[in-house]
Structures are given as C-alpha cells and as structure tokens.
Amino acid sequence: MNIGDLSLGDVLPEREHCPSNVSLFLYNAAVWNPHRIHYDETYTKDQEGHPEIVIDGPLQGDWLAQCVANWVGDFGEIKRFSYSNRRATYLGETLCSGGEIIAIDEGNKTIRVELWVKNSEGEVTTPGEAEVLLFQ
Amino acid sequence: MNQTNLLSEAHLSWIGHEDAPIEIEVSRRDIIKYSMATEQKLQKYLDGDEAPLMFIFNLFAQPVPMDQLRVDGLAKGNQKGPSLPLKRVMAGGKEVEMFRPIKPGDKLIGVNRIKNIYEKSGKQGPLIFTEREFEVKDQTGLPVFTETETSIAR
Numbered sequence: 398m399n400i401g402d403l404s405l406g407d408v409l410p411e412r413e414h415c416p417s418n419v420s421l422f423l424y425n426a427a428v429w430n431p432h433r434i435h436y437d438e439t440y441t442k443d444q445e446g447h448p449e450i451v452i453d454g455p456l457q458g459d460w461l462a463q464c465v466a467n468w469v470g471d472f473g474e475i476k477r478f479s480y481s482n483r484r485a486t487y488l489g490e491t492l493c494s495g496g497e498i499i500a501i502d503e504g505n506k507t508i509r510v511e512l513w514v515k516n517s518e519g520e521v522t523t524p525g526e527a528e529v530l531l532f533q
Numbered sequence: 534m535n536q537t538n539l540l541s542e543a544h545l546s547w548i549g550h551e552d553a554p555i556e557i558e559v560s561r562r563d564i565i566k567y568s569m570a571t572e573q574k575l576q577k578y579l580d581g582d583e584a585p586l587m588f589i590f591n592l593f594a595q596p597v598p599m600d601q602l603r604v605d606g607l608a609k610g611n612q613k614g615p616s617l618p619l620k621r622v623m624a625g626g627k628e629v630e631m632f633r634p635i636k637p638g639d640k641l642i643g644v645n646r647i648k649n650i651y652e653k654s655g656k657q658g659p660l661i662f663t664e665r666e667f668e669v670k671d672q673t674g675l676p677v678f679t680e681t682e683t684s685i686a687r
Contacts, residue, residue: 478631
C-alpha cells in the first residue's frame with residue numbers, strides 16, 4: 398500500500414457481524430464486563446426494558462478498529478481512533494462495518510478514514526474516525 | 534463559553550482531579566483470549582504478539598468481590614468525581630491516541646483525571662458533560678496511549 402495510490406472516497410472492505418450468545422459471552426469475559434444486559438435475557442427485558450440482549454458498544458468500536466487494521470495490515474498503524482455508540486443494537490441483528498478515506502496528507506503520510514457500523518436498515522449505529530500513519 | 538447554572542464552584546473544583554495510578558501487566562494469554570473473542574483476522578493478534586487497539590477497553594478495570602457488584606452486574610462506582618445534580622448518565626464519545634502498540638509483558642501505569650466538566654442546553658433540558666482523560670505510560674515513563682471519554686448526565 399502506497400499513499401500515492403490512495404484517493405479520497407476509496408472504501409475499506411466491509412464486513413458482516415452476527416454476534417451470538419457465545420461470542421458475546423466470550424467478549425464480556427475477555428474484557429471482564431459483568432453487565433447483565435449482555436447475557437441475562439430475563440433481566441435485560443424485564444428490568445431494563447430492552448427487546449433483546451444488548452450488543453456491547455465497545456465491541457462495535459473494535460469492529461471499526463479492525464476494519465482499519467485489516468485493511469492497512471503491515472503498511473501502517475492507527476495513530477488516532479474515535480467512535481461513539483449512537484443507537485442500541487441487539488442479539489439477532491446482522492451489522493456491517495466499513496469505512497471510507499476522507500483526507501490524505503501525503504507530506505505527513507497520514508490518511509483519515511470515516512468509519513461506521515450500520516444495521517440492516519442502513520442506519521449508522523456506531524460512527525467513528527481513524528487517523529492512520531502509512532509507512533510508505 | 535460554558536454555562537454553569539447547575540454547576541457550582543464545588544463541582545468545578547473537581548476539574549484536574551487525578552485518581553491514584555493503576556498498574557497492570559499485559560499477558561499474551563489475555564491478548565489471545567480477546568483476539569479470539571473479537572474474531573480478529575491478523576495473525577499477530579491471534580498469536581498474542583500484539584494487542585488489537587480496542588484491547589484497551591476495561592484493561593485497567595479492577596476486579597472486585599461479588600458483594601461489591603450492583604444488581605445490574607456492574608461494580609459499585611469507585612471512580613472519584615463530583616455528585617452531579619443530574620443523575621441519568623450515558624456514555625458519550627471515546628477518543629484514543631496511540632503512541633505505540635501494546636505487547637505482551639508490557640507493564641503499564643494509567644492515571645485517570647477529570648479534564649473538564651461543563652453544562653450545555655439540550656433539546657430536552659440541560660446536560661452536564663464530564664470529560665475524563667486516561668493517560669497510560671510504560672515503566673520508563675514513555676506514553677503508550679491516551680483515552681478521552683465523555684459522559685453525559687441529563
């Protein structure tokens with residue numbers, strides 16, 4: 398990957414995400430998160446009023462970081478990264494992560510990409526942005 | 534300019550407050566568990582040679598005994614800060630600046646500080662924003678990452 402070969406509007410590969418009970422359990426165990434809305438269906442529906450188990454917001458942040466890391470590979474590294482969870486997402490939903498180049502600074506060998514997780518309706522549930530330093 | 538109708542001098546005096554430093558050591562096994570659970574694609578993450586960026590989420594969370602968990606499963610708050618006049622708190626944005634990748638064996642020291650507290654008027658009433666900065670360095674004092682998180686009380 399060479400910065401001279403990139404253009405504004407280039408898109409990053411999209412990826413579908415279909416979290417399961419098992420994957421959410423493993424994620425929450427890995428990050429030591431005991432919040433019941435991510436594994437206790439009865440509590441989540443009856444006490445917190447959600448329609449289903451809630452998919453973790455930071456997990457969707459991870460998908461955005463992965464979207465960039467998988468695309469850039471060993472040709473660069475993420476220097477800045479931000480995301481914001483704007484809309485709740487639930488077990489059973491199929492979500493999609495992706496991104497697009499929005500700025501290129503050839504002098505500093507950096508690019509900025511706009512990122513998103515969208516639901517099946519095309520609504521952005523988690524917008525984000527990353528600044529990537531390219532090594533070439 | 535920030536509005537301070539709800540925020541007193543006592544609230545604002547928390548700006549700049551730092552919690553006690555927290556030290557952790559990163560293990561290869563923890564990186565591998567995280568990488569498997571998040572279905573990483575890159576081999577360096579799956580082998581635990583380097584941590585994915587969002588591995589930092591909750592990395593410094595202190596495990597607490599069961600009797601210190603709330604009914605929702607979360608730990609009773611031990612993060613210091615002012616008692617705000619608005620009580621419904623939701624997460625705002627999160628921004629991370631990475632200075633270098635995290636690797637197994639890293640011994641990291643994190644300091645949480647309140648960077649700013651301010652009030653704005655929202656469509657449905659006043660909102661109080663609290664910005665916390667979590668600055669992480671290695672044992673030699675070199676920066677590893679800085680995370681800025683905003684919580685919104687309404």
